[in-house]
Amino acid sequence: MKNFSFKRMMMFSRLLLNNACGYSIPKAAGVIAAVILFCILLPVLTEDGGIREMMDTSENLLQVLLIIPLPWLFSAAIGTARPVPGIMIPATLTEKYVSVFLCAAAAAAVSLCASVIIGTVSFEILRHFTYPDGVQKMQILFFRDTESLLTDIPLLFLTATALQILWAALQTRRKTGKAVIAAAVCGYLLLIFTPALLMTAGIIGQDAARISTAVVLCLLTVLNIRLGYLLMKHFEFDMGGNE
Amino acid sequence: MITLSNVSYWYEKSSAVVRNMDFNIGHGRIYGLTGRNGAGKTTLLKLLYGEIFPKTGKILADGADVSGRDAGTLGKMFFMPAEFGFGHLSTDRFIGLYSPFYASFDEQVLKDCLEAFGMSPDIPDLQKLSSGQKRKVLLGFALAARPDYLLLDEPLDGMDIPSRDIFRKMLISHMTDRQTAVISTHTVADMENLLTDVIILRPDGSVFASSISELAAKYSFAEDISAEGAVYSEPSAGGYRVIRKNISGEDSPVRMEMLFNAVTKGAVK
Structure with missing residues (x-):
């Protein structure tokens, strides 16, 4: 039996998405749409600035919606390995882990599309009321500045993988110890900010700091992916009397 | 297997x-x-x-x-x-x-x-x-x-x-x-x-594992007025329910509850 079968991974992905949505995709779509509307309405109701500032805040809030699927599906995958408690789905760990990323990417893409459509329409309606003379041009949410979006995607991915690890680590806090987890989080953050701290201290230049930060972020992303796999293995194999 | x-x-x-x-x-x-x-x-x-x-x-x-x-x-x-x-x-x-x-x-x-x-x-x-x-x-x-x-x-x-x-x-x-x-x-x-x-x-x-056919060939399960010579016996309304070594070679139906009691009490190894 192959360690990785694309067909089995796709079957597991379908199962995972259904399970994570409580077997009701329309209901889940409704919840996502409601969250998107909330993220759009909140700055409209609270911000004093113009439409551009409101869109900035909305985009920041909606980015959370894009990173949530990964830790959420990761937690669901561990449970979804069992269609009813006690039964294990015949799929390998690698297939399950890859399907978590595939489903998270699909969920994030759907959320992004829905955010763009709902956000752009909402802000366009608002613009008509605020600037009826049409002085300001129509702006598409998340695509006002393509360069910024492209920079944000790797950072969002890193954050999502870090949240996945954090969720898994918190589940094992009794065994690992809260102090160890807190120390690991501090070390993690220190690693990210070391290049910036070195630059502030005048030890390295701005370009070197920028490159070092990029390298650190790349390494941390790879580390998160690997650590996520090991933690999933731990949840699958080392729990429930197998410690 | x-x-x-x-x-x-x-x-x-x-x-x-x-x-x-x-x-x-x-x-x-x-x-x-x-x-x-x-x-x-x-x-x-x-x-x-x-x-x-x-x-x-x-x-x-x-x-x-x-x-x-x-x-x-x-x-x-x-x-x-x-x-x-x-x-x-x-x-x-x-x-x-x-x-x-x-x-x-x-x-x-x-x-x-x-x-x-x-x-x-x-x-x-x-x-x-x-x-x-x-x-x-x-x-x-x-x-x-x-x-x-x-x-x-x-x-x-x-x-x-x-x-x-x-x-x-x-x-x-x-x-x-x-x-x-x-x-x-x-x-x-x-x-x-x-x-x-x-x-x-x-x-x-510990475990006792056997096929029913082996058990039927090895033991006979019956009701008897006497428990003499039984590997295992328990009182019943008409006398005793007994498990004996099958020396006649004829298979008798294996009575699970009796076998269970005999095994858990150590009479059948």
Whole structure:
């Protein structure tokens, strides 16, 4: 039996998405749409600035919606390995882990599309009321500045993988110890900010700091992916009397 | 074949639930797994399934270590737990999502089982069923999945008397020659005519495993006014129920409850 079968991974992905949505995709779509509307309405109701500032805040809030699927599906995958408690789905760990990323990417893409459509329409309606003379041009949410979006995607991915690890680590806090987890989080953050701290201290230049930060972020992303796999293995194999 | 070699398992090291087990589970057999409450029936089924790992020893299913939980081995097995719940989904949805993982899944078998149990094949919400009905659905699914090894934990619990009869009929009519079932129960009498083998867990964690044909050839089970020369005896209304060495060579039906008592009390080794 192959360690990785694309067909089995796709079957597991379908199962995972259904399970994570409580077997009701329309209901889940409704919840996502409601969250998107909330993220759009909140700055409209609270911000004093113009439409551009409101869109900035909305985009920041909606980015959370894009990173949530990964830790959420990761937690669901561990449970979804069992269609009813006690039964294990015949799929390998690698297939399950890859399907978590595939489903998270699909969920994030759907959320992004829905955010763009709902956000752009909402802000366009608002613009008509605020600037009826049409002085300001129509702006598409998340695509006002393509360069910024492209920079944000790797950072969002890193954050999502870090949240996945954090969720898994918190589940094992009794065994690992809260102090160890807190120390690991501090070390993690220190690693990210070391290049910036070195630059502030005048030890390295701005370009070197920028490159070092990029390298650190790349390494941390790879580390998160690997650590996520090991933690999933731990949840699958080392729990429930197998410690 | 599932091979258990020197398998022990404990929740607390001082008291092993399963101790130094060595036996094989062959193809095309129906095993009755029994023991007192807390003797380790569920634990043994979970060990066979690879849900929990032996503290010592190894369990191999057709040569593969079940603890590895590779997709091939998991696809050959189906474990029906004693207690479970479905999500809020219909029968069609459940079949659509889970059956593709079992290459030989036969939907007709599931429909036959549900019809035999007097249930509609179109159930809108499986979670709303009673525990007995859930068991019937999962049993039908397990048979339809056609795994090599069916591990059923107390499948008769919550089933009414007519359903127990249907359960036996479904098992006989839908199991193929290569399939094996290990059925844990504490109402062994319900399955007397169904079993080809018996596994009895003793209170000390050791196991008694034998085929029914071997037992019938070795022992005779009868009611007698005297318990003289019996390997095991217990009082009954007409005298004694006795187990004697079979010296006549004639097979007598194996009485499971008597055998269970004899094994757990150490009279039959």
